[in-house]
Amino acid sequence: MTFFDLYGQKIITAIGVHFLYVLISVSIGFVVALVLGILLSRVPRMARFVLPLISIFQTIPGVVFIGVLFLYLGMKPVTVITALAIYAMFPILKNTYVGLMEVDASLIEAARGCGMSPLERLFEVELPLAVPSIIGGLRMSTVYTVSWAVLASMIGLGGLGEFIYIGIATNNNALIVAGAVPAAVMAVVLSLLIDLFKRRSVRKAGV
Amino acid sequence: MIRFEEVVKKYGDAVILDQISFEIKEGEFAVLIGPSGCGKTTTLKTINRLIEPEAGRIYVEGKDIMDANPVQLRRKIGYVIQEIGLFPNMTVAQNIAVVPKRLKYSKEEIEQITRDLLDMVNMSYEEYAHKYPSELSGGQQQRIGVLRALAASPPIVLMDEPFGALDPMTRNVLQDEIIRLHKKLKKTIVFVTHDMDEALKLADTIIFMDQGKIVQMAGPDEMLENPASDLIKQFMGKRLSENGVNSLTAADFMKSHPASAYRSDGVKKSTQIMARRQIDTLLIKNEDETYAGSVTIGNIRKFGKQAQTIGEIPVTPNAVSYTKDDAADSFEKLLDSDSDFVVVLHDNDTIAGIVTKTSMARAMADALWGDES
Incomplete structure (x- = not known):
């Protein structure tokens, strides 16, 4: 029996679970971060306190955070997704805020002078111009989340981390590689896809 | 509105x-x-x-x-x-x-x-x-x-x-x-x-x-x-x-370097200058460069035969302005005199230029239509 006969099916399942974790948590994180980023950009004074706070929070190791959440939420996928979504949020939130703040003041004035309402200004001028920065944040958080999702197995919830932990525990290098390589490939492929999307959307925007 | x-x-x-x-x-x-x-x-x-x-x-x-x-x-x-x-x-x-x-x-x-x-x-x-x-x-x-x-x-x-x-x-x-x-x-x-x-x-x-x-x-x-x-x-x-x-001076509108000759210059040389520049009046300078007057072609014809130098021919006095005088003043002098020009002098009485009716027309055009003309 080869390695693949033994583990092939399991690896494919693990890749699927891992990918779902990433997809769901990044999606949730993206929406929340976008909304928060926009709100923060409306009151830049608040951002001066909020952004450093977030930076500090970000330095808490994921292991600790998942561990704490596990105590409250129990051994459910929701624990993993909540933790990952919160971590995925940070880069997007920061980039959304920065992207919006970097929109040229003269364009904002032109938009006001043209009689755009604040909402029109946001959706027709500011957000389109912040798109490259926002997608940059999305890419970063996707890549991070792929690696953080490895921690899911720490509380026994599968994903590619399972192979890595078992591999380490049993001193089985093949298992470690079987977990690490698909995770790395997933990170690279997702990053490339997002880059491609960014380039297309940027060209369309003519920015 | x-x-x-x-x-x-x-x-x-x-x-x-x-x-x-x-x-x-x-x-x-x-x-x-x-x-x-x-x-x-x-x-x-x-x-x-x-x-x-x-x-x-x-x-x-x-x-x-x-x-x-x-x-x-x-x-x-x-x-x-x-x-x-x-x-x-x-x-x-x-x-x-x-x-x-x-x-x-x-x-x-x-x-x-x-x-x-x-x-x-x-x-x-x-x-x-x-x-x-x-x-x-x-x-x-x-x-x-x-x-x-x-x-x-x-x-x-x-x-x-x-x-x-x-x-x-x-x-x-x-x-x-x-x-x-x-x-x-x-x-x-x-x-x-x-x-x-x-x-x-x-x-x-x-x-x-x-x-x-x-x-x-x-x-x-x-x-x-x-x-x-x-x-x-x-x-x-x-x-x-x-x-x-109003705030412009004669110097702004004069033509500089008008044709001129020293008193000691020969009559022949002087007429040649006039022929070359196609003018009928020549400004005459004293030897110390100061303005002496002008001779017309008429006077040269009348007296030129006896004279050796242009200085011997009677000069006609002209209306005179100084470079710092108002342009408007020199225009008035021009209109009041019979001559075709007003001589513009530096403070030390040397010749700076002449103001003609053409300079006046240019000044009026500028005042009326700005400097586009």
């Missing part, structure tokens, strides 16, 4: 607008000018409520603008800024359509407007409508900036140093275009600049501001002739010596 009543704007303790009152009539091209920080841009931006004053009233078309919804108000007032401010994520056509779209114009209507406007600045719809601003030159971008302001045919257009960032050539072309557009569309235009040449070229009325107050509000001619303060004079500096005939 636009009326300010005792408008006050402060930032903290700094008074930016100090109870200014003025009125701009319908169809007028009003230029706000003054040194940096004089409040000209603030004044402009209070008109579309980008800045709101602390006290006083501003009426646009008879209505207090504080009663209007600012967003609605701005859709009826075109706005052009120095930084151009075209939205880089929109095409030329989309930029032009920004206001008409908000006013719910139909698609066909918007396209027609865009075509007409582009046509007015000689940019073809087919070539430019679907380009992004980054694909245009600075001059073209600002043309689109102006068109965007005109798109919903607002009765009023505000322009905040719109040509300030353009190179002088392009600026000139765009100035000419805006004059043409103003004549054609008869908009009320309020235009901010710090360039007096631009103000004099464009304005029906110049509003000169300093330290939040209006120093003088007058037409370009009136301001040139009677600047209300030294600061205004200074602003017009160069223009005054070029334009206002």
